[in-house]
Amino acid sequence: MKKSIGLLLLFAFGPALHAQAPDGYYDNATGTGYTLKTQLHSIIKANHTDRGYDRLKDLYKDNSPINGFRDKYYENDDTVLDIYSENPDGRDPYNYNPNSSLGAGQEGGGFNREHLVPQSFFDEYRTSPMKADAFHVWPTDGKVNGWRSNFAFGNVTNRNAASPCNSGATNMPCKSLNGTTKGKYIYDNSITVVEPIDEFKGDIARAILYFATRYEDLLGDFYSTTRSNSKVMFDGSRNQAISNEFLSQLITWHIQDPVSQRELDINDLVYQYQGNRNPYIDHPEFVEQIWGSHLIANDFDYQTRTDIDVFTTNHQSAVIALKNQSKSIDQVFVYTMNGQMVQKNSYAKGQSKIEIKLPSKGIFIIKVVGKGLEINRKIVIK
Structure with missing residues (x-):
C-alpha cells in the first residue's frame, strides 16, 4: 500500500502504540463543572494540528495496529469499520477495502467521510480545523451518510417498526442494513433524527461531547449563523453547549455504552496524527463532573440478545x-x-x-x- 511520507514519519516517530495520555497532559484539568470543560478546551486546543481534509483518507487506510477505523474488533478482517454497516452479532451485509476510492451510490456502493457534527452546522462560519478533525469525521457508507444528511443523532419513535429505507429514506421510520434507523425524534415528532445501533451510541456521544468542548469558543457563532437541522442538538451557549433533551440522551448513551478498545485505539491514533486527545475517552468520569445535573440512573433499554x-x-x-x-x-x-x-x-x-x-x-x-x-x-x- 502506498502511503504519504508525512504519515509514515508521523507513525514512525510518534508515541508508543497503545500509549495513554502523556504524563502531565491533564494536569491543568483541576476544576469542576463548566470550569473543567473550559480547562479541557484549552488542553485539547493547544497542540491540535489541522492536517487537512484529504489526509483523512490516508489515516483511514493506514496499517497502524491501533487504527480503530479498521475492523480489528468484530470480524477482525481489517476492512473499514463502518458504524452504518457493522453487524456485531453476525455477518456484515457488506465490507469496504480501506484502499478503495471514496464513493457513494446505493447502500454498499462506496464509503466516504461522515461528519458526526455535520459540516452544515459550522460551514457558514468557517471550516478549519473542524472539517478535518478526525475525532468526529469517520469513514461510513456513502448512501447511509446521505440518508443521515445533516440531521441530529437521537432516539427514533417506533424504531422496532422500521422497514428498509427506500432510495431517499423517506419511508420513515426506516433502517439501513445493520439497523441504523432514521425517523422522528422520540421527544419531539417535528424533529427528524438518526439512531445508530447500540454498539456505537457511546462512541458517537463522546465524539459530540468532544466537539462541544474543543470548539466551545466558536459554538455561539456556529449556532447564530447555521440553518442546519443538527442545530437542535445545541443550545447556543459556550458552557452547557448541548440542548437539554439531547444532552440527557447523549449522557445516557455514554453510560449505556462505555469506552471500547476501538475508542482507546482511535484516541491514541488521532493523538499521533493531529496532536490532541478526546478527554472523555481518557477520563469518562469528566462527563459527570461537567454535566452531572443531567445524569439519570433510570433503567435503560439495552441490546436485545438471545445468545x-x-x-x-x-x-x-x-x-x-x-x-x-x-x-x-x-x-x-x-x-x-x-x-x-x-x-x-x-x-x-x-x-x-x-x-x-x-x-x-x-x-x-x-x-x-x-x-x-x-x-x-x-x-x-x-
Missing part, C-alpha cells in the same frame, strides 16, 4: 454465559454509572462462561467483548 445470559449471585459477583459456541469472551470491563472503569478482566483463551467478582455493592455497567461479541449490561449488586 448471552448475565445474572448476579449472592456472592457480590456476576455470571456471564454464552449460548452461541462460535463466540467467546476475551475481556470484561466494569464501569461505574459515571463511566469510570473500575475493573478489567482478560482471558488468555476465550471463555464461554465466567464469573467476575464486583468491587462493591452498587450499580455497574459491564462491557463484554470477544470473538464476534460486544455487549453492555447494567447490573445491580445488593
Whole structure:
C-alpha cells in the first residue's frame, strides 16, 4: 500500500502504540463543572494540528495496529469499520477495502467521510480545523451518510417498526442494513433524527461531547449563523453547549455504552496524527463532573440478545454465559454509572462462561467483548 511520507514519519516517530495520555497532559484539568470543560478546551486546543481534509483518507487506510477505523474488533478482517454497516452479532451485509476510492451510490456502493457534527452546522462560519478533525469525521457508507444528511443523532419513535429505507429514506421510520434507523425524534415528532445501533451510541456521544468542548469558543457563532437541522442538538451557549433533551440522551448513551478498545485505539491514533486527545475517552468520569445535573440512573433499554445470559449471585459477583459456541469472551470491563472503569478482566483463551467478582455493592455497567461479541449490561449488586 502506498502511503504519504508525512504519515509514515508521523507513525514512525510518534508515541508508543497503545500509549495513554502523556504524563502531565491533564494536569491543568483541576476544576469542576463548566470550569473543567473550559480547562479541557484549552488542553485539547493547544497542540491540535489541522492536517487537512484529504489526509483523512490516508489515516483511514493506514496499517497502524491501533487504527480503530479498521475492523480489528468484530470480524477482525481489517476492512473499514463502518458504524452504518457493522453487524456485531453476525455477518456484515457488506465490507469496504480501506484502499478503495471514496464513493457513494446505493447502500454498499462506496464509503466516504461522515461528519458526526455535520459540516452544515459550522460551514457558514468557517471550516478549519473542524472539517478535518478526525475525532468526529469517520469513514461510513456513502448512501447511509446521505440518508443521515445533516440531521441530529437521537432516539427514533417506533424504531422496532422500521422497514428498509427506500432510495431517499423517506419511508420513515426506516433502517439501513445493520439497523441504523432514521425517523422522528422520540421527544419531539417535528424533529427528524438518526439512531445508530447500540454498539456505537457511546462512541458517537463522546465524539459530540468532544466537539462541544474543543470548539466551545466558536459554538455561539456556529449556532447564530447555521440553518442546519443538527442545530437542535445545541443550545447556543459556550458552557452547557448541548440542548437539554439531547444532552440527557447523549449522557445516557455514554453510560449505556462505555469506552471500547476501538475508542482507546482511535484516541491514541488521532493523538499521533493531529496532536490532541478526546478527554472523555481518557477520563469518562469528566462527563459527570461537567454535566452531572443531567445524569439519570433510570433503567435503560439495552441490546436485545438471545445468545448471552448475565445474572448476579449472592456472592457480590456476576455470571456471564454464552449460548452461541462460535463466540467467546476475551475481556470484561466494569464501569461505574459515571463511566469510570473500575475493573478489567482478560482471558488468555476465550471463555464461554465466567464469573467476575464486583468491587462493591452498587450499580455497574459491564462491557463484554470477544470473538464476534460486544455487549453492555447494567447490573445491580445488593
